[in-house]
């Protein structure tokens with residue numbers, strides 16, 4: 001069965017092909033173990049304790065018993081800096097835990113909560129610089145997702161512009177509001193709850209679900225139900241999203257039969273402009289098991305073969 005579907009949030013056109021994932025291919029390659037991967041501390045890793053001299057002074061530090069357990073530092077090799085007039089911003093690395101062998105598959109609730117505390121603090125810090133329009137928060141896990149270091153970390157980049165992907169999503173959301181007089185994200189939350197079969201978790205603050213169609217096979221989305229920017233989140237939001245991460249990544253590991261490379265992208269509100277009524281903070285969790293071929297690159301049409309209901313049923317945790 002084949003049908004045309006549209007990603008409700010990005011507007012991407014998807015050819016949904018229910019047997020596409022069943023075509024023969026080599027078994028999914030799990031990233032091979034790196035040297036020192038199983039150790040709690042590696043003397044070669046710049047993010048491990050004992051190697052603090054390899055980083056700048058932390059911009060945020062969480063300590064326990066006199067030792068740091070998580071921190072944010074300036075990126076030594078920034079994508080962006082304050083040197084250029086036309087495009088500028090800052091790039092920080094959030095070292096999510098002191099444990100070199102930590103990962104989203106084994107981190108504790110407290111460790112996840114520390115990550116969100118740091119995001120919120122750094123979001124506030126970086127967005128206070130004049131001329132900054134957007135704060136981009138993302139994680140690359142394992143080499144196939146673009147990670148150059150294995151120590152668990154995520155990244156925050158501030159920009160003097162709104163990235164094209166966000167502009168695309170804002171246009172889709174604005175157009176939905178104009179035609180339906182309703183917030184697109186509220187509509188998605190309500191319709192996914194009533195359909196129920198694509199739901200992974202329905203919390204007080206967040207909805208976790210598998211969209212009907214996405215550019216990336218097997219993508220998971222999380223929508224913040226309320227009109228709240230990340231710096232307005234309270235302990236309620238931090239507690240619930242940490243719980244979601246803990247449960248979801250455990251389920252995902254079982255589903256994938258091991259750890260896979262992935263990206264997490266948090267799409268935050270632009271810092272200026274009135275988008276509050278049309279937008280919502282949301283997450284894209286993207287498995288990097290599959291790559292694009294010439295068809296996708298030449299057409300901007302995406303072929304998706306993951307059955308969203310089947311995937312949601314495997315990951316559901318309520």
Ligand SMILES: [Zn+2]
Pocket residue numbers: 041042045046047048099100151
């Ligand atoms: Zn390390």
Ligand SMILES: [Zn+2]
Pocket residue numbers: 009169267282284
């Ligand atoms: Zn998005």
